[in-house]
Amino acid sequence: MIVTVTPNPALDLTWHVDRILPGGTHRADTGVARAGGKGLNVARVAHAHGAPVRALATAGGPTGDEFAAELAASGVPHELIPVRGATRRSIALVDEHLGDTTIVNERGLNPGPEEWAALAEAVRRSLGDAPVRGRKPVLVLSGSLPPGAPDELLPGLIRLGRNVGATVIADTSGPALLAAADAGATVLKPNAAELAEATGIADPVAGACELLHRGASLVLLSRGADGMLAVTSEEIVRARLAEPLAGNPTGAGDAAVAACAVLLARGVKDPVALLRRATAWSAAAVLMPLAGEIHPSWPDLESAVMVDSPSLTALRRPSVERTPR
Known part of the structure; x- marks a missing residue:
């Protein structure tokens, strides 16, 4: 079972x-x-490819009603926590001429303590329902936190997952990315800009190593047209296509997380296998008009993914060039 949590x-x-x-x-x-948000995009992709999924999120206000109706129509198994604040909106303008997408994201409203507690209880209940034939559940925590969210929210959910033996994937940014590493999330999936902003380290490999030293086991680093890196305490692996694909990149990172979650839920732990599938699904998402979908040509893309182990600085605690904050 894959349980996704979209806190914003x-x-x-x-x-x-x-x-x-x-x-x-x-x-x-x-x-x-x-109905969107990074965790819901992950759930849509995983569900479409046969994985057992439960998507958890909050919903409130008139936009929350529209959000809930669309999610119900999607067929993705889910549970929504009612909140007083209205669900935010995200606007994407796709430029057909350039193949670029301009995005405006509302920041969102912070739920109250009792509403956050209800979300945590839904996570606990869902993970309790999750084990299938002895396999560990996978908990995916994706996306931003609303302004004013408790500092303990993300670490608390990660510990909740770890306490029941779940594999935890976190895809977030800013201070929350460091908090997720400190709490021992199994997999972190930042992009290069998010990694540099969170760690203050300019070199992406050194920044990934910082997250490993803080407690993560695997960092999947999105590098846009340059593909992805998988960084562990034992190896650094690079995956990419020969040529970048033009299209809508808004759901590419979420598709990569979905690929990782689906394989981990099946018991696949090899970083190279995770990286190859994540790169292929990320590329396949670029070919689709909406986030939460991947193009059916993804097996061909996976076959075309080039994987190597570049000669990079050996893993060690960086001492190090940091970007200005």
């Missing part, structure tokens, strides 16, 4: 326009509204 979900609104002109007026066909 959003109603995703997507419009496709011919070309984005700053300061201009744009016309578009009717947009698409979808």
Whole structure:
């Protein structure tokens, strides 16, 4: 069972326009509204590929009603925690001419203590239902935290998962990324910019090593068109396609997390296998118009993924060049 938690979900609104002109007026066909947030995108991809999933999130206000209705129609198994604050919105404008996407994310409203407690209880209950044929559950914590969220929220959920033997994947940013490493999340999946911002370390491999020294076991580092790195205490592996793909990158990282979660739920732990599948699913997500989906050509993409072990600085606690904050 894969249990995903989206602590700051959003109603995703997507419009496709011919070309984005700053300061201009744009016309578009009717947009698409979808229950979103990184954990829900992970759950959609995993569910579509046959993995047992339960998606947990909060929902509130008029946008929360629309959010809940769309998620119910999706068929993804889920549980929504009612909250007083309205569910935020995320707006994506896809430039068809350039193949680029411009995103505006509302920050979200912080649930109250009793609402966070209800979410934690839903996580505990879901993980208790999760073991299947002796396999450990996988807990995925994805996305931003709303402003004002308790500092203990993410570490507490990670410890909850670890206490029941779950493999924990965290895909977050800023101070929460460091907190997830300190709490012992099994897998962390930052991109290069998030890693540099959180650690203050300019070199991405050294930054990944910092997360390992703090307590993570595997860092999957997204590097955009340059593919991904898997960094453990024993090896550094790189995976990439020969040529980058043009399209909508908004769900690429979530597809990579879904790939990792699905394989871990099946008992696959080899970092190379995780990296290869994550790179392929990430690339396949770029080919789709909406986050939470991957293109059916992903097996061909996986076959085309190039994997090597580059000659990089040996793992050690960085002493080190840090980026200005």
